[in-house]
Amino acid sequence: MTNSTWQTLSTLAQSVPDLTTLFKSDPTRGTAFTAHACDIYIDYSKQLVDSRILDKLIALANECDLSGKINNLLTGQKVNDTENRPALHTALRSPKGETLIVGGVDVNAQVHASLQKCEAITQRIRQKVWRGYSGKAISDVVNIGVGGSDLGPVMATFALDEWADTDIRVHFVSNMDGTQLDTLLKTLNPQTTLFIISSKSFGTSDTLANAKTALAWLQSAHTNLDAILRHHFIGISTRPDKMTDWGIHADNQLLLWEWVGGRFSMWSAIGLAIAIKIGMHNFYELLAGANQMDRHFATAEFGKNLPVLLGLIGVWNATFLGINAHSVLPYDGRLKFFPNYLTQLEMESNGKSVKRDGQKVGYATCPILWGDIGSNAQHAFYQLLHQGTQRVSCDFITPICRYDSGQIHDKYLENQHKLSLANCLAQSQVLAFGNDALPDELKNNNDKFSQFKQYRGNQPSTTLLLTALSPKTLGSLIALYEHKVFVMSVIWGINPFDQWGVEVGKVMADSVFGVLNGGASEFDGSTNALLTVIGVKKCTIKSTS
Incomplete structure (x- = not known):
């Protein structure tokens, strides 16, 4: 890209002040470079931006027609141009009663018909009405999927475990080598185990291999194949014909649409395992939180728009500052699998080197993304963040409030939460300001090992504070990152909704x-x-x- 705004940003990137200088020059920086919506507060004051840079990034977004591209995304235009279809994951969380006509079809009506069938199945399972071949109620549900059919449901069910109000156990199997399934089957009762086969194409080799093994396991316990298929398998796919050929009963089939990308599909029937675990009411809250972020994304001015700000900062770091690594660090054990989820969302979406027009990009796009629970990461890879040679940007994520159930040990748990908050805030300080952040007694000015205790700082980060973690705020948080990915793709001119690099290895295999x-x-x-x-x-x- 050669427009003047791009060139101006490239020039500014050569002389951007360090974070210590930026804070000294602007006493209001800690409150000025913030935004909040949907019970999420973001502080990006520790990013290497000032008002000039931010203005130019927003100007670049306008030149790329970001507003128009957002409208195209939300209204069902064919934004996935290489596959000639929309990317309508936002329609999956639109409230009942709204209308969205795409290609002459009311997409909203289709979505809510599918959710209604999910709700009916969920209630049958949770109320012990769904029975196995022997007449015993289902006790265990195993979701067999991979990629988007696994990462989102795994992440959400773990994060929202405290909202589970059923004794039904929910498990996940994804690995093609059979390790997960083999270990799990040794603990399950075939009479009371239900399998969900989640595959958009119903042709994914990893998933079907696990499904065939599960079927063989059930057949070793019961000889009536029809009864096994009728009572122990649910299918979720865009291909009812393939589900039927495999043996999934029509009543046990939940349909997807081609316009649902796998990594954006947890809001659909792919989220059935989540609904079974936390109940349909809480699943609807998850959808409502995502929809709230969708509306914010569609209407908020760019300077206060959370996904736009995160996306523009992501482009600034990766493309203009050359920071090719990004770490997501939740300081809440419930978000253990959130970084794993984001690795697919971001790197599968934006790990591209060809623009929409078929030309090769001439700049860096998606950084390498990884992360872990912050308190664990402190004892693993923070050494590199503080004293390594790599430049890394970070997202710190934590809830403000936790532990108020009235239990006698809550005051101790609350103290642990405060300890976690303290570590979250302290780590971002040292990453930003290095030795300047330390009190005098820790600077080791006269220590013979002082040269080994220098912290260079100037590692940029954003802190995201959730009012509290709940189904609704989790929905908003996930949608925030989905839209961040889209914003980055618009600036880079790439399609974030295809994944040809995923397919090639499967063909070779x-x-x-x-x-x-x-x-x-x-x-x-x-x-x-x-x-x-x-x-x-x-x-x-x-x-x-």
């Missing part, structure tokens, strides 16, 4: 799998040699018990 099963094919020298080694090795399994 099929040909290699054929060789492992006795077929013939030639690959590169390394792969050929590895296949030779695998072919001559005899596998012997010895019990260690």
Whole structure:
């Protein structure tokens, strides 16, 4: 991109002051560079931006017609141009009664018909009406999926575990090697276990391999295949024909739409496992929180628009400042799987090097993203953040309020929460200001090892404060990051809704799998040699018990 605003930002990036200087030059910075909506408060004052840079980033967004692109996204235009379809995940959380006509079809009506069927199934399972082949009520539900059919539901069910009001256990299986499933099946009763096969295409090899193994496990306990399929399997897919061919009963099929991207699908029937765990009321709260963020995204001015601000700052860091790593650090154990979820959302969406017009990009796009619970990460990779040679931007996420159930030990838990808050705020200080943030007694000016105790600072970060973690605020938080990803894609001129890089490895795996099963094919020298080694090795399994 060669427009003047882009060039101005490139020039500003060469001389941006460090964070210590930025704070000294503006006493109001800690409150001026903030925004809040949907019970989320963001402080981006520790990012390497000033008012000039922010104004230019917003100008760049306007030049890229971000407002028009947001409208196209929300109204069902074909924003996924390489696959010639909309990306209507926001429609999955629109309130009942609204109308959205796309291609002559009321999408909202379809969505709520699907949610109604999800609700009916959820109630049958939770109320012990759904029975297995022997007549016993279901005690365990196993969601078999991978990617977007796994990461979102896993993250949300773990985060919202305290809202679970059922004794039904919900499990997740994704790995194609069978480790998760093998370990899990040893603990389950086939008479009371229900499997959800979640696959948009109903052709994903990882998922179908696990599903076939689950079916074989059930058949080893009961000989009536029809009863097993009728009482122990639910299918979620865009392909009812494939679900039927596999054996899923029509009453047990939940439909998706092609315009739902896998990594944006947890709001749909893919979220069935979440609803079973926390109840449909709380699942609707999750949707309501996301919808609230959608409305904020659509209407708030860019300077106070949370997804726009996070997206523009993300572009500033990755493209203009050359910061190619980003870490997400929730200081709340319930958000343990949130960084994993975001790795797919961001890197599968924006890990692109070709623009919508088919031309190669001439600048850095999506950074490498990873993270962990902040308190654990402090004892793992914060050493690199504070004293390594890599520039890394960070998002710190924490709820303000927690532990008020009235239990006798709550005061101790509340103190632990305050300790977590203290660490969250302290770590962002040291990342930003290095040794300047430390009290005099910790600067070790006269310590013979002082050269090893220098903290360079100037590592940019944003702090996100949730009023409290709940189904609704979690929905808003997830939608915030979804829209952040879209904003970044608009500035970069790339399509965040396809994933051709995911597909290519699967295609290659099929040909290699054929060789492992006795077929013939030639690959590169390394792969050929590895296949030779695998072919001559005899596998012997010895019990260690």
